[in-house]
Amino acid sequence: MGQRRNLALINTRTPDKRQPEQEASSETPGSRRRLRACHECDWLVRLPPLHHGQSADCPRCGHTLSTRHYRPAERSLALAIASLLALVMAISLPFVSFQISGIGNRIALTETATTLIGMHQPLVATGVVLTTIVLPMIYLLSVIWLQAGLLRRTLLPASRGIARALSHLHPWMMADVFIIGALVSLIKVAGLAEVSLGLAFWAFCCFALLLLLTTQSLDADWMWFSLAGEPAAPEGTVTGARASPQGLTGCPTCGLINRLNAAGSGRCRRCNERLHDRLPHSLQRTWALLLAATVLYLPANIYPIMITTSFGDTEPSTIIGGVITLWQHGSYPIAGIIFIASVVVPVSKLIAMAWLCLQVPRSGDLHGVARTRLYRVTEFVGRWSMVDVFVVAILVALIRADNLMSIAPGAAALAFGAVVVLTMLAAMAFDPRLIWDPPLPRSGRPNDAPPPYSDHKDVAHDR
Known part of the structure; x- marks a missing residue:
């Protein structure tokens, strides 16, 4: 396991808003490099020298700021190529087949989406194919493009734009989730018919594992330094203090410290990412997305998520109804997985995000660590x-035996997929730095915030 460098040992002062934030870093350009502002608590620190296998964590909230890997370009390139080859095999070969009473069906991986299109569920089909095939393929090709250029020491065209896109693609790749959905589907079918796993199934399992290793192998700190160097932080930057009162922020993509304009916004000098002191209208956007997800969660549970036809009898099944049926048939682990993924997780996430939004006006350092972990x-x-959406996609494509047995998607599939997407967007819209901001006084600004339209000149010298 990799070692972790405790930045609290380097920044000797502990976070305490009652003490003045002083001790500015030296004004030499070299001392103003390797500075980072934590994306989750806004604490500004200096990264220590890291060797391969080591990570540096924020001393305030524990967020990992940087992780160093051995030969990062070669490592990421090899894993990305292997993962891409596994994906090509998973697409090209038979995925899974079933047989019952002499009637069967065999599907390829792409049919999990194309069958949904034929059943008038184009949005669900688009979500399935994007999260399992298209976005991972774009991600892997992007990694190969970037690392090949770095190894040649000649950057290929559009390298910076591609590097920026990697961090935005990562949350939406769900090959590992699809594997769990496939296993749940096959266990459900195994009790009714004979199931055979094709080579594509094992290739996709390898792909999901290799994709995970590829994402973990990316050393963003090293990559951005190799792509564009590291400009010095603005003069007067104070470490061991919050970045916001200094008119500074850390780029969420490349990590570089930048000075914001009077409106609290700007562009990163290194990667050109849009920057904000805090995400604009973060709480309002989060509340709106949570409300939309809550409204859609009702039809997602009221309407059937899939409709099963067996020996001429049609039986609709809701999410809760499917869990109860599995439990009654003795499939306790599968019932537990579906219940946790489709009921416990969405409801818990709605409640947790709403609670965090309500706690922001009473935020501060006291409970910051616990709330950030939540x-x-x-x-x-x-x-x-x-x-659950992937289970429906796989079963709809696989179970096609006319009136003997067939499964069709229900209206709840689209509603539930939208709930998942909306809750993910709500988490992205929420700015965790708000958790650590001092409580708002009557003026509407944090107690230690600079006055509006301040030029944020040298903080240390002003004090």
């Missing part, structure tokens, strides 16, 4: 609710 958990688990 935010991380809700952001991580939200995508796993897609398991």
Whole structure:
């Protein structure tokens, strides 16, 4: 396991808003490099020298700021090529087949989406194919393009724009979630028919694992330094203090410290990412997305998510109804997985995000760590609710035996997929730095915020 460097040992002062934030860094250009502002708590620190296998964590909230890998370009390139080859095999070969009473069906991976289109569910089909095939393929090709240029020491065209896109693609790749959905589907079918796994199934399992390793192998800190160097932080930058009162922010894409304009916005000098002191209208956008997700969660549970036809009898099944049926048939693990992914996770995420929004006006350092951890958990688990949508996609494509047995998607499939997407967007719209901001006084600004239209000149010298 990799070692972690504790930045609290380097920044000797602990976060305490009652003490003046001083001790500015030296004004030499070299001392103004390797500075980072934590994206989750806004604490400004200096990164220590890192060796491969080591990580640097924020001393305030524990967020990982940088991770160093051994031979990062070669490592990422090799994993991306292997993952892409596994994906091509998964698309080209038979995925899974079933047989019952002499009647069967065999499908390819892409049929999980094309069958949904034929059943008038184009939006669900688009979500399935994007999250499992298209976006991962774009991601892998982007990694190969970037790392090949870095190894040649000659950047290929559009390298910076492609590097920016990688961080935005990452949350929407769900190959690992699709594998869980496939296993749940096959276990459900195994009790009714004979199931055979094709080579594409095992290739996709390898692809999901290799894709995960590829995303973890990317050393963003090293990559951006290799792509564009590292300009020095603005003069007067104070480490061991919050970035916002200094008129500074860290780029969420490349990590570079930038000075914001009077309106609290700007562009990153290194990657050109749009920057904000805090995400604009973060709470309003989060509340709107949560409300929309809550409204759609009702039809997602009232209407059937899939309709099963067996020996001429048609039986609609809701999410809760499917869980109860599985439980009654003794499939306790599968019933538990569906219940957690489709009921516990969405409801918990709605409640947790709403609670965090309500706590922002009473935020501060006292409960900041616990609330930040809650935010991380809700952001991580939200995508796993897609398991039920993938189960429907696989079963609809696989179980096609005329009146003997067939499965069609229900109206709830689209509603539930929209709930998953909206809750993910709500987590992205929420700015976790608000958790650490001092409570708002009557003026509407944090107690230690600079006055409006301040030029934010040298903070340390002003003090």
